[in-house]
Every structure is written in C-alpha cells, then in structure tokens.
Amino acid sequence: MSQHSPIREDKTCLNCRHVVERRYCPNCGQENTDSRKTFHHLFVHFFEDLTHYENSFWKTIRHLLFKPGRLTQEYLSGKRMSYLAPVRLYIFISFVTFFLISVLPGGEEEHDSDDKKEEKELVKTAPSDGKIVKLNKDGKEIYALAKDSVMAELAEDTLAQKQVEELEKGVRSRGIGKYENEREYDSIQATMLPTQRSTGIKKWLERTMARVNGKTDDEDFDKKFVEAFIHNVPKALFLYMPIFAFWLWVFHGKRRWYYFDHGIFTLHYFSFMLLTLSMMLTWNMLAEMVDFSAITILTAFLWFFLFCWWFFYFFRSHSRFYGESKAVSRLKSLMLYFINMWLITFFTMGLLIYTILYLH
Structure with missing residues (x-):
C-alpha cells in the first residue's frame, strides 16, 4: 500500500518535524505521505500492518505449521524482519479464532420438524397392560403424569417400577454430577448422617456442579x-x-x-x-x-x-x-x-x- 501513496511535497516530518529527504524520516522512521486516507487505504493498511502481508506472513505460517521450533530459533537468533513478531502473530490468530467461534452454529434449530420431534421423544411401554409412557427431552411434566398413572395401577409390579426408576435416572443424569440443583443437593445432604455428609473440597465441587446444573437447560x-x-x-x-x-x-x-x-x-x-x-x-x-x-x-x-x-x-x-x-x-x-x-x-x-x- 505504501508504494502507491504519493509523497508529500512538504519535506517536514509530521511526527518529529525533522527534514525528510526521501520517503521515510531518518529520525523517527515515519513515512512522509498524506495522513488523510480513503476507507480502502485504511482497510488495506490495517490488514498489512497486522500481518505484514507480503512474504513474511506466509513464511511465518509455513514455519509455524510444519517446522516445530524453527520459528522460535530464527526469531531469537536475530532474524526478526523475515517473520511476523510473536505477539502480533498471536493477536492475529486469536482474532481469527474468536471470529470463527462467534459464527459457530449454536446447536440445533429451535423449530425442528415434526419428524425430528418424534425422534427426540423417548417411548416406554409398561409390560402388563401395554400402556404407552412418553417423555421428550424437556417433558418432565409428561413424565410425572405418566409415572402417577402407571404406578397407581402397577404399584406391585416390580418390573414396571424398575422401568420407571430407570426412566427417572435417565432424566436426572443430564448435566454434570448427580444433583439437578442446589436445593436438591441441600435436601439430600440434610437427610444424611453427619458422618456421611460431604465436606471440604468434595462438598464445594458437588455444590458447584449442582449450581451449574440448575443454571443450565437440560436439553442437549x-x-x-x-x-x-x-x-x-x-x-x-x-x-x-x-x-x-x-x-x-x-x-x-x-x-x-x-x-x-x-x-x-x-x-x-x-x-x-x-x-x-x-x-x-x-x-x-x-x-x-x-x-x-x-x-x-x-x-x-x-x-x-x-x-x-x-x-x-x-x-x-x-x-x-x-x-x-x-x-x-x-x-x-x-x-x-x-x-x-x-x-x-x-x-x-x-x-x-x-x-x-x-x-x-
């Protein structure tokens, strides 16, 4: 970009007021060109200044990917103009990484098709009377009603009870740890004997995981x-x-x-x-x-x-x-x-x- 910018007729450096004989000031190194630029010049200047886009950028990336340790050796040996400065390199790659992460898909779309919704539903059949118990991923109320209706009729059926318990376990296993929220953790801890309760780091970790589960949606x-x-x-x-x-x-x-x-x-x-x-x-x-x-x-x-x-x-x-x-x-x-x-x-x-x- 610099090679296409005309040199100012005034030979006084705008930065340090030193006399500039050629393109760059011999005192501070600033280029003696007009400081007012078009948007195109600003955009190109930003990209070139960030990456030294000429040969050094691609040479740096090539060494970084395929020659482990060589880039650090070259830089510390004094060959610093041939490669992108380490801090500038890291800032540029970080910018690219954060940009890519920001545009990553946020998961499945909220409005799924009817077919996909059907696929997400979990279907269980009580063996004694063939009743269907349906539970989708965010349908705890459906599960509760099904549990009440099925268990009222099949309270003595240990197999059906086991199925319901496994179903409940599947719901409660989402997240990290075994507690859905802090309230559940505190209530369970209160029912335990003092010698059985979690203490110290274990208590802090379990309570923290319970808080995370309470603040995070169960679905996916x-x-x-x-x-x-x-x-x-x-x-x-x-x-x-x-x-x-x-x-x-x-x-x-x-x-x-x-x-x-x-x-x-x-x-x-x-x-x-x-x-x-x-x-x-x-x-x-x-x-x-x-x-x-x-x-x-x-x-x-x-x-x-x-x-x-x-x-x-x-x-x-x-x-x-x-x-x-x-x-x-x-x-x-x-x-x-x-x-x-x-x-x-x-x-x-x-x-x-x-x-x-x-x-x-």
Missing part, C-alpha cells in the same frame, strides 16, 4: 457443554501463557535461557494450537452442512489427529529449540506436556464454570 446439555468448553479454550490459553512459560523456566537452565526466551517459545506454540484449532473449527462448520455418516466419522478422526499433532509438535519443537540430548529432552517434554495440559484443562473447566455461574 452435553452438546452445549462441549461447545462452551471449546469457546473457553482460547481464553484459557491466553490467561495460562505466563504459567506455561514459567514451567519451561523451571525445567531449564537459568544461565542459558531467560524467561523472555521461554515466553517466545510459548507464544509460538500457543499460536500453533490456536491456528490448528481454527482450521478444525472451519472443518466442523463445513461438516455440519453435510448430513453424511462418513463425514461424522472423519471429523472424529480429525479431532483425535489434532490432539496427537499437538502432542508430537510440542515434543519436536522442544527438542529442536532447547538442543538437549534425546533422552533428557523426551523426559522433560513428557513431564511438561502432561503437567501443562492437565493444568490448562483444569483452567478451562474453571473458566467455564465461572462463565455459567456468573455470566449465564
């Missing part, structure tokens, strides 16, 4: 929970980055490596994770447009492949960047990967629960 809970989990992954990665770099600092020599070096490695690895996650989300959106079982199987395989790729990429980039022996590098990589992935998962779950409880 699992699907919504997974979608919310994916939506919180980029946020968790951003917040967890300093901790990830800290663990790298703990496991490596303090004289040879600075925290800054680990920070650059972390930015590149997290950028890789977000970029591949964006690619997978794009595939997911396309796959949902095609109702074909083979596509569903392929999507599941691609998710599995993605997690394996993340695992292999970390091993390879860690070994290449830190230059340790294979045995030492593999041991450290294994320990670092599982420590951090466990903490990132815990971090994401905590962020997800916070979102449901306080922002739902």
Whole structure:
C-alpha cells in the first residue's frame, strides 16, 4: 500500500518535524505521505500492518505449521524482519479464532420438524397392560403424569417400577454430577448422617456442579457443554501463557535461557494450537452442512489427529529449540506436556464454570 501513496511535497516530518529527504524520516522512521486516507487505504493498511502481508506472513505460517521450533530459533537468533513478531502473530490468530467461534452454529434449530420431534421423544411401554409412557427431552411434566398413572395401577409390579426408576435416572443424569440443583443437593445432604455428609473440597465441587446444573437447560446439555468448553479454550490459553512459560523456566537452565526466551517459545506454540484449532473449527462448520455418516466419522478422526499433532509438535519443537540430548529432552517434554495440559484443562473447566455461574 505504501508504494502507491504519493509523497508529500512538504519535506517536514509530521511526527518529529525533522527534514525528510526521501520517503521515510531518518529520525523517527515515519513515512512522509498524506495522513488523510480513503476507507480502502485504511482497510488495506490495517490488514498489512497486522500481518505484514507480503512474504513474511506466509513464511511465518509455513514455519509455524510444519517446522516445530524453527520459528522460535530464527526469531531469537536475530532474524526478526523475515517473520511476523510473536505477539502480533498471536493477536492475529486469536482474532481469527474468536471470529470463527462467534459464527459457530449454536446447536440445533429451535423449530425442528415434526419428524425430528418424534425422534427426540423417548417411548416406554409398561409390560402388563401395554400402556404407552412418553417423555421428550424437556417433558418432565409428561413424565410425572405418566409415572402417577402407571404406578397407581402397577404399584406391585416390580418390573414396571424398575422401568420407571430407570426412566427417572435417565432424566436426572443430564448435566454434570448427580444433583439437578442446589436445593436438591441441600435436601439430600440434610437427610444424611453427619458422618456421611460431604465436606471440604468434595462438598464445594458437588455444590458447584449442582449450581451449574440448575443454571443450565437440560436439553442437549452435553452438546452445549462441549461447545462452551471449546469457546473457553482460547481464553484459557491466553490467561495460562505466563504459567506455561514459567514451567519451561523451571525445567531449564537459568544461565542459558531467560524467561523472555521461554515466553517466545510459548507464544509460538500457543499460536500453533490456536491456528490448528481454527482450521478444525472451519472443518466442523463445513461438516455440519453435510448430513453424511462418513463425514461424522472423519471429523472424529480429525479431532483425535489434532490432539496427537499437538502432542508430537510440542515434543519436536522442544527438542529442536532447547538442543538437549534425546533422552533428557523426551523426559522433560513428557513431564511438561502432561503437567501443562492437565493444568490448562483444569483452567478451562474453571473458566467455564465461572462463565455459567456468573455470566449465564
């Protein structure tokens, strides 16, 4: 874009008032062109400034995807003009990831066809008199009426009673944990002996899960929970980055490596994770447009492949960047990967629960 912008006739720099002999100010580096631009110029300038769109952007993406650890090596060796700056790279990929997540389908449409509604209904038949007990996913009242009518006539029939209990268990199993809400949790705890009641962390976890269930719609809970989990992954990665770099600092020599070096490695690895996650989300959106079982199987395989790729990429980039022996590098990589992935998962779950409880 700059090469097509005419140079100002006035040779005084608008930023520092220094005399500009050519296109760029020798004192501050600002380009001596007209500061008033059209919307087209502003849009192109934003894109180029964010990505250095010429050769450096695609070169950076290519190294990031297919040459683990090389990008960090090149950047820290001083070759910084040839690649996109780590912070700018992460910001751009984060922007793309959040945009894709924002346009993800929010689940099934609210107004399903009659055929789909019929498929969602759960049908049970009481064996003794052939009565039909119907229950759709949000039809607890239908279930209650059916339970009353069937159980009134078949109270002595243990088989029918067992079926009703299993049906009730199916309804109550939606969500996380075994309690539908805090009221149910408190009432059950009150009926227990003091020695049988949950205490400490267990009590906090059970009560928290009960609160989550109480604030979340039962219908398609699992699907919504997974979608919310994916939506919180980029946020968790951003917040967890300093901790990830800290663990790298703990496991490596303090004289040879600075925290800054680990920070650059972390930015590149997290950028890789977000970029591949964006690619997978794009595939997911396309796959949902095609109702074909083979596509569903392929999507599941691609998710599995993605997690394996993340695992292999970390091993390879860690070994290449830190230059340790294979045995030492593999041991450290294994320990670092599982420590951090466990903490990132815990971090994401905590962020997800916070979102449901306080922002739902």
